[in-house]
Amino acid sequence: MNQIPALIRVFAYLSILTVGGGMAAFPEMKVLTVDVHKWLTFPQLIHIYSVGQMAPGPNMMMIVVIGQWAGGVLGAIVTLIAFFGPTALLAFVIARAWRKLEKWPWRTSIQQGLAPVSIGLLLAGCFTMAKGAITGLETGAIAVATLLILLQYKINPALLVVAGAVVGLLSFLPK
Amino acid sequence: MSDTAARPALEIVDTKSPPASVSAWEIFLQFLIIGATSFGGVVPYLRDRLVVKSKWVDDKEFVEMLSISQSLPGLNATNMAVLVGEKLRGISGSIAGVLGMCLPGAVLMYAVGIFYHLHGDHPWSTAALKGVAAAAVGLILSTVVGLSKKALSHKFDFVFMAATVLAVNRLHWSVPRALVIVGILAILFHYPRKSENASETP
Secondary structure (H helix, E strand, O other): OOOHHHHHHHHHHHHHHOEOOHHHHHHHHHHHHHHHOOOOOHHHHHHHHHHHOOOOOOOOOOHHHHHHHHHHHHHHHHHHHHHHHHHHHHHHHHHHHHHHOOOOHHHHHHHHHHHHHHHHHHHHHHHHHHHHHOOOHHHHHHHHHHHHHHHHOOOOHHHHHHHHHHHHHHHHOOO | OOOOOOOOOOOOOOOOOOOOOOOHHHHHHHHHHHHHHOOOOOHHHHHHHHHHHOOOOOHHHHHHHHHHHHHOEOOHHHHHHHHHHHHHHHHHHHHHHHHHHHHHHHHHHHHHHHHHHHHOOOHHHHHHHHHHHHHHHHHHHHHHHHHHHHHOOOOOHHHHHHHHHHHHHOOOOOHHHHHHHHHHHHHHHOOOOHHHHHOOOO
C-alpha cells in the first residue's frame, strides 16, 4: 500500500489553496486526507493542527505528521516538499515580476479584491474546524476566552494554546 | 529574545545599502534561528532578525515583501524566506531560507507525530488536546478580526468575505472555485479608479 504518489498529489494541490494562510486549505484538507484517503480521522486532524500552532516556524508543519502516518520518514519528507515546493517556486517567479508591475493599476485592485476572499477562506476553515473542536459549553468558553484575550492584550498566542491545554486537562480529565 | 508582540514598522529602520554579499549558509542560519524561535506567529520574529539584527532589508522593503507574501498562495513564513533569500542571493538564497525556516518545526512535528501515535489515546492527552483545539479556534478567529481591521478597505468587502464563507461551508464549493469566482468579482469591484492611484498603500 504505497501512499507516496497520493501524498504528493494531495499536498501539492493543497499547497496552491493556501491563499492568505494555511487555514484556507483546511476544508479541502479535511475532505482529502480524512474522507478520501483516510490517512487520519477528523478529531486527529484537529488535534495535530492545534498542536502545530504551538510549534515555531510556518504554522502548517502539522502536514509532516500526516505524511509520517501515511508513509513513514519518506512520506513526511515528500509531503513537506509537495506542500512547500510549488508555492515557493511561484513566490520566486512572482517576486521578480511583481516588482516590475509596481505601476500597473490592477495590482492594487488584485490586492484589495483578494483580501476579503482570503479572510473569508480563513473564516471558512475556522468554521470547519470549530465543527469538530467546539463540542460543548467548556470548549466554546475556551475559544471565546482565547479570542477575547487576544483582541484585548498583546500576548504570545502560543502561550494561550498552552493555557488551553491546561484548562482542557482540568475540565476534561476523567475523575 | 525579541519582543514577541511588537508590530513591524514601529520605529522605522532604514538601511542605506544592503550588505555586499551574504552567503547561502548565513541565510540558512538566520532563517534556522527564526524557524526555531518563532512561537506564536513568524512576522515579529522575521522583522527582528532581518530588519533590526542583520539589516538585510529595511522596513519599507519588509512591508512590501510581506504584502506580496500575503497576496500569494503559500504561507507567509516560507514566502518571506523565498523573497528575502531571492533578494540576497537568488535561487540558492531562496532555497537556503526555506530550508532553515522549515527544518526546526518539521523535526518537532515529526516527534509530535510519533508521540501522538504512542500516547494520543491517553485520557490526559485527549483532555489536553480538547482544550488546545478550542484555543486554536479562538486564535484563528482573532486572526480573522485582526486581518479584517487591517486589510478590508470597503464596507462591501464584508459581503465578499461572507460570500466566500457561504460558498465553502454551505454550498460546499471547492476552495479554488470559491477563490476564482468570488475573487474575480471582488477584483472587478475594486477596479482601478483614477483617484485610488493617488492614495497608494505605503
